[in-house]
Amino acid sequence: MATAGGIQMSAIAFRSRIACSIVLAAALAACTASKNDNVGPPPPAPPAPPAPPPVDPNKTAADKTFDDGQKIFRSDTFGDEAFWTNTIQLNKAIATVDPTTALSVGLKVDADALPASLVADIKAGKVDLKAPATTLALLDLDAVVGVKASSDGAGGIKSLGITCALCHSTVDNSFAPGIGKRLDGWPNRDLNVGAIVSLAPNLQPVATLLGVDVPTLKSVLTSWGPGKYDAEIFLDGNPTLHAPEVNSSATLIPPAYGLRGVNMHTYTGWGSITQWNAFVAVLEMHGQGSYTDTRLDNSAKFPVAAAPANHMGHTVPPAGQPDLVTSKLGALEFYELALEAPTPPAGSFDAAAAKRGEALFTGAAKCATCHVAPLYTDAGWNMHDGAEIGIDNIQANRSPDGKYRTTPLHGLFAHDAMTTNPAAKGRYYHDGRFATLDDVVAHYNTAMSLALSPAEQSDLVQYLKSL
Numbered sequence: 001m002a003t004a005g006g007i008q009m010s011a012i013a014f015r016s017r018i019a020c021s022i023v024l025a026a027a028l029a030a031c032t033a034s035k036n037d038n039v040g041p042p043p044p045a046p047p048a049p050p051a052p053p054p055v056d057p058n059k060t061a062a063d064k065t066f067d068d069g070q071k072i073f074r075s076d077t078f079g080d081e082a083f084w085t086n087t088i089q090l091n092k093a094i095a096t097v098d099p100t101t102a103l104s105v106g107l108k109v110d111a112d113a114l115p116a117s118l119v120a121d122i123k124a125g126k127v128d129l130k131a132p133a134t135t136l137a138l139l140d141l142d143a144v145v146g147v148k149a150s151s152d153g154a155g156g157i158k159s160l161g162i163t164c165a166l167c168h169s170t171v172d173n174s175f176a177p178g179i180g181k182r183l184d185g186w187p188n189r190d191l192n193v194g195a196i197v198s199l200a201p202n203l204q205p206v207a208t209l210l211g212v213d214v215p216t217l218k219s220v221l222t223s224w225g226p227g228k229y230d231a232e233i234f235l236d237g238n239p240t241l242h243a244p245e246v247n248s249s250a251t252l253i254p255p256a257y258g259l260r261g262v263n264m265h266t267y268t269g270w271g272s273i274t275q276w277n278a279f280v281a282v283l284e285m286h287g288q289g290s291y292t293d294t295r296l297d298n299s300a301k302f303p304v305a306a307a308p309a310n311h312m313g314h315t316v317p318p319a320g321q322p323d324l325v326t327s328k329l330g331a332l333e334f335y336e337l338a339l340e341a342p343t344p345p346a347g348s349f350d351a352a353a354a355k356r357g358e359a360l361f362t363g364a365a366k367c368a369t370c371h372v373a374p375l376y377t378d379a380g381w382n383m384h385d386g387a388e389i390g391i392d393n394i395q396a397n398r399s400p401d402g403k404y405r406t407t408p409l410h411g412l413f414a415h416d417a418m419t420t421n422p423a424a425k426g427r428y429y430h431d432g433r434f435a436t437l438d439d440v441v442a443h444y445n446t447a448m449s450l451a452l453s454p455a456e457q458s459d460l461v462q463y464l465k466s467l
Helices: 002-038 061-075 081-087 090-094 099-104 116-123 132-140 193-197 204-210 214-223 273-284 326-337 351-362 437-447 454-466
Strands: 147-151 157-162 169-171 182-184
Touching: 061 182, 061 326, 081 090, 081 157, 090 147, 090 157, 099 132, 132 147, 193 214, 204 214, 273 326, 351 454, 437 454
Parallel strands: none
Antiparallel strands: 147 157, 169 182
């Protein structure tokens, strides 16, 4: 189909070659069978398949675990196709979306997955980026970050699932905005999860779970905006306005880098990275696995999760089906903990001002009381009440312990670095209530009665940008 350009033509040619090979093999088999009916003994058994390539002797067990974890992070759906395809039928909606629209809602394309011929065709303007068929071809190439799908050969998608990388990877925009090399661990602050999910044809099961009608659910989903997601919505069913500073109960997608040595790995301290990976894989991505958390039996705090019909704190795979999550948690954690926070590029901050800001950070501004170097979070139990940091406790109260984690500060520049949607740039704190780092510092200056001058506040901002 001409609208899909070089991608679809390549796919058609490939399928044609495969079909010809199958027909030829079948013909040869039939011919052999005919001859064997009339002449001599049967032919000898075919030769054994070639041996697998030798194991790289330079790879350690740690290297293998890293590789396994990367593959899980980027490619494993944990069997969540049962939800995204069979239940809410998101595959039907995605099949109608062209690449330009997909990029506008924050989906990213891995340039390394594109054949050289396709790259040349895109540069030459020969690929129709307004054609849904092009989206299908990109999915067949496994080029859409965090989305695993296969087309049905008739203009639709027969299976669709999501991976960790959908939210916790972006690209470096080296080819074009939204197209480039993967940056694992970077939060995709362009990704409009709610807008994408709202397109699903069958949201009734989710609406029923939350006790709302479908129009209300869609209104909630579209209120989240780019780079945000409400991880507690399936637990407390409370998707309403929570605080005057924000317009929804959704929180910013957090980075998955720089977590080594950090005690609690979510904004409100749900648990370790292993706990959170299991939680997300089973209860958020809707993968097929086990998840145990008796804290979710608290019907006052988590009425949806604790309901007898749901019993989410005691989730197991469907009867007779395997656990597709638990065995992968170790390698996944290993990979995520290996992801270093990115270093700010040269020229992105004023070095002299940052040096002055460092002295303030460890001194008059008292930042280092909680943001202890080199982790830049508390060394130990890093949880605090909202009152300690001058904000409400509304989002914290949706978590088991009712507290906020001291967020590590490395890589703050990444809030803006690869974000292509102007509306998604900046935004700090768990819910993005502060548009800029200047706003964050001004808040602390007031809430903590620091009495920093405007120049000192500016220096402190430059230091934060340098981390």
